[in-house]
Amino acid sequence: MQNVAGPSFLSDCPTRLAVEIISDKWSVLVLFGLSQQPRRHGELAALIGGVSRKVLTQTLRRLQEYGLVERREEAPRQVEYSLTDLGRTLVEPIEVLTAWARDHGEAIVDFQEAAAAARHN
Amino acid sequence: MQNVAGPSFLSDCPTRLAVEIISDKWSVLVLFGLSQQPRRHGELAALIGGVSRKVLTQTLRRLQEYGLVERREEAPRQVEYSLTDLGRTLVEPIEVLTAWARDHGEAIVDFQEAAAAARHN
DNA sequence: CGGTATCCTTTTAGATACTG
DNA sequence: CAGTATCTAAAAGGATACCG
Numbered sequence: 436m437q438n439v440a441g442p443s444f445l446s447d448c449p450t451r452l453a454v455e456i457i458s459d460k461w462s463v464l465v466l467f468g469l470s471q472q473p474r475r476h477g478e479l480a481a482l483i484g485g486v487s488r489k490v491l492t493q494t495l496r497r498l499q500e501y502g503l504v505e506r507r508e509e510a511p512r513q514v515e516y517s518l519t520d521l522g523r524t525l526v527e528p529i530e531v532l533t534a535w536a537r538d539h540g541e542a543i544v545d546f547q548e549a550a551a552a553a554r555h556n
Numbered sequence: 557m558q559n560v561a562g563p564s565f566l567s568d569c570p571t572r573l574a575v576e577i578i579s580d581k582w583s584v585l586v587l588f589g590l591s592q593q594p595r596r597h598g599e600l601a602a603l604i605g606g607v608s609r610k611v612l613t614q615t616l617r618r619l620q621e622y623g624l625v626e627r628r629e630e631a632p633r634q635v636e637y638s639l640t641d642l643g644r645t646l647v648e649p650i651e652v653l654t655a656w657a658r659d660h661g662e663a664i665v666d667f668q669e670a671a672a673a674a675r676h677n
Numbered sequence: 678c679g680g681t682a683t684c685c686t687t688t689t690a691g692a693t694a695c696t697g
Numbered sequence: 698c699a700g701t702a703t704c705t706a707a708a709a710g711g712a713t714a715c716c717g
Contacts, residue, residue: 449657450588452664457653458579460710467571476679487711492680502667512678512717521667524660531652532578536570539645543573546623546642581690597699608691613700633697633698 456501461486461494463529466518469504470526473517498522577622582607582615584650587639590625591647594638619643 457463461483468474468482480491495516498504503522507515518526578584582604589595589603601612616637619625624643628636639647 448654449661450585450654452661453653453657454578454581454584456664457575458581458584460575460579463575463579464571488680489682489712490710493710500668500671501664502671503664508679514679521660521663525656528649528653528656532574532649533569533571535646535649536574539642540570540573542642543577543622543624547621550621550623609700610692610702611690614690629699635699 456503459494459497461490462498463532465491465494465498466503466522466525467529467533469516469518469522470529473507473515475513475515479516577624580615580618582611583619584653586612586615586619587624587643587646588650588654590637590639590643591650594628594636596634596636600637 464483464486465479468479474482476488476491476495479495480486480488483491486494495504495506499506501521502519503525505517505519505522507517509515585604585607586600589600595603597609597612597616600616601607601609604612607615616625616627620627622642623640624646626638626640626643628638630636
């Protein structure tokens with residue numbers, strides 16, 4: 436490390452935990468998918484779209500380890516995932532984020548396209 | 557892809573853009589660091605702690621491409637980064653997330669430790 | 678149907694040295 | 698001080714085949 440080895444006011448901050456939890460490709464989408472109702476593995480996969488079974492299982496396990504998601508085997512081949520009480524506390528932050536994306540996503544895409552067009556000239 | 561190739565109600569959702577933006581190790585921390593005031597490269601590095609120069613520059617470039625961060629060269633070797641108007645709209649979602657981490661981070665760590673202890677028995 | 682195992686590719690990030 | 702270039706390691710994710 437060539438920079439700062441010592442602590443900083445962001446270095447032991449709970450924000451880092453939040454980033455650790457949501458900084459992957461599927462966790463937010465999974466939590467969002469479970470925020471309305473419990474869902475089964477295949478149901479989640481279809482809902483989200485584009486995620487492989489392996490990675491979906493990995494993501495669910497990870498969220499279980501954080502205590503955010505609960506796994507219940509209702510019958511031999513019928514597994515249902517739902518949010519825990521702790522997991523439900525994350526729904527509001529995620530909704531704020533998705534609301535932001537809804538409101539400003541277009542502006543971002545427009546900016547990127549304008550920048551790309553400028554590079555071609 | 558063995559799962560769902562076709563669209564789903566989450567597949568073309570703006571949430572994916574939000575996830576794309578924040579799903580890396582440093583972007584949220586950088587945005588948070590810039591949310592109070594403009595800062596210089598080295599200042600940001602010291603504030604965040606643990607990020608290499610290369611990756612910090614990469615992160616800043618990426619946030620510039622999204623139109624969230626602005627780079628200003630005040631003098632030959634004095635570069636200042638700040639949030640754009642668009643970038644400032646992301647401050648509230650990030651603050652909600654950090655507030656969540658402050659309120660529930662301990663519960664998550666406790667849960668993980670309890671689960672780890674259970675595995676040792 | 679849910680899950681695992683294996684293999685492979687891509688992405689991300691860290692170390693280090695160098696430049697203006 | 699800010700940034701780049703190169704190399705390498707580690708992590709994340711995808712394809713596929715297989716199991717109970």
